[in-house]
């Protein structure tokens with residue numbers, strides 16, 4: 310749940326996001342969203358050059374059944390746990406800058422596990438601080454990071470993935486400390 314006030318993405322007088330099935334009950338929407346996005350996650354993701362457009366296509370792929378704005382940057386300010394994410398007017402330029410940096414680093418290829426963990430943590434942390442979409446950032450950033458890791462020769466192990474530990478590390482990274490996130494990534498890619 311985000312700290313949002315009078316949000317045009319929500320049904321009037323509620324914090325439930327307007328959705329394609331017109332589900333007005335948060336519990337029902339959560340259940341549907343969880344099921345359909347995990348089905349979509351098992352399908353092949355869109356392909357193409359690593360870019361902001363591909364990142365949006367990942368979000369679109371996961372959330373196409375739920376939200377009309379799947380794959381589109383948000384237009385409202387949002388925060389989580391008091392942490393404010395990038396203002397919407399700066400999202401496009403910040404995502405572009407982040408992906409230009411990634412390209413300069415050859416998409417994290419040819420790196421040792423240690424260097425991959427350090428650079429990967431920085432990428433994920435920056436992406437999370439931007440939080441380009443109104444909802445679904447966590448799932449999209451993880452799916453995209455798994456794709457980058459695979460292409461970089463450091464595929465993430467599914468076993469041993471601890472969502473609570475990842476969440477704590479993501480939150481810590483928001484305050485500028487990327488060490489716990491580096492450690493989560495190192496554990497996920499180490500054989």
Ligand SMILES: Nc1ncnc2c1ncn2[C@@H]1O[C@H](COP(=O)(O)OP(=O)(O)OP(=O)(O)O)[C@@H](O)[C@H]1O
Pocket residue numbers: 310389390391392437442443444445446447448449476479480483
């Ligand atoms: N207090 C916080 N400060 C900074 N980042 C946070 C905070 N709480 C959560 N996050 C990050 O935001 C993500 C959740 O964003 P969002 O709700 O848009 O994605 P989601 O895919 O709908 O949710 P989830 O990741 O919980 O499945 C988390 O996965 C985490 O990376």
